[in-house]
Amino acid sequence: MFIFPFYNIAQTQQGSSGLWIDDGYLFSASPPVQYSTSDFRKGLKVQIDGEPYIMSECNFVKPGKGNALYKCRLKNLIRGTTLDRTYRGGEQLESADVEETDVQFLYKQGETWVFMDNTTFEQYELDADAVGDGWKFLKDGMKCMMTLFNGNPLDMTPPIQVEMEVTYCEPGAKGNTATNVTKPATIETGAEIQVPAFVNLGDVIRVDTRDGSYVERVKK
Known part of the structure; x- marks a missing residue:
């Protein structure tokens, strides 16, 4: 939103141009962003019936015939309730006014x-x-x-990636550098994630907070 000084005007006026005047200032309203189904993803904040929602799940489904479908679960950011919606490819949702x-x-x-x-x-x-x-x-x-x-x-x-110290895990196997063999590990916040078998107690690792996945071991 842009605000411009507009003196000697006390009343509020609004026109079809998207500009309005209030208490001596001229306001320019920016239209809300429209998200297409190609933008749909976990964590996207949208507005439905005037209330903000966040996509907690979004799955792409390609039927045998017809348009692609997007099955979404959305959480109301005010009430905490959830709803399930299915959208056809190309449909749009308005960005949340947050x-x-x-x-x-x-x-x-x-x-x-x-x-x-x-x-x-x-x-x-x-x-x-x-x-x-x-x-x-x-x-x-x-x-x-x-x-x-x-x-x-x-x-x-939180930040997309964070560095966390491993506070508990089974000892790593010497010489094992494979990343496809994993084991549970507890990080300094008390959370448990899956890490490669070569990770040891006391190691600092980088974690992707979007899905809790291991990224890499941080060199000391």
Whole structure:
């Protein structure tokens, strides 16, 4: 949205051009972004019936005949409810009218995660439902992205990749460098992920937070 000074006008006016005047300022409204089915993916935030949703699942289905189908599960970011929708290839959804802001993870208190806006220093609290699987990758001081709707926090997104220390795993086999043989390992947040067999206790590894997958071992 663009704001231009427009003095000596006190009343509000709005026209078909998408411009309106309020309290002496001229506002220009930008049309919402439209997402086509080719943009659909897990984590995409869209607006349905005036409320923000996030795609928790999206699966592509190619029937024997006809258009491709996209089976999506969407979570309401306000109420936490879910709905299942099927879209034909080429259909569109409107982007969610939400604000994304940089925050820093401060600490966890009980079942509440506390974050701070890096610009305003305002603090926000999220419960377990809002944090979701993000808790697995949160360390004190970590920078994240928070979604706000009407100034209220809805959810958070950790960095795409994070470095985590392995705090427990079975000993790695010497000389085994294969990545297709995996084993469970506990990382410093207490989460368990699958890692290659050669990873050892105390190793620092890089993890993809989108699916919790191992990326690589970080050289010390």
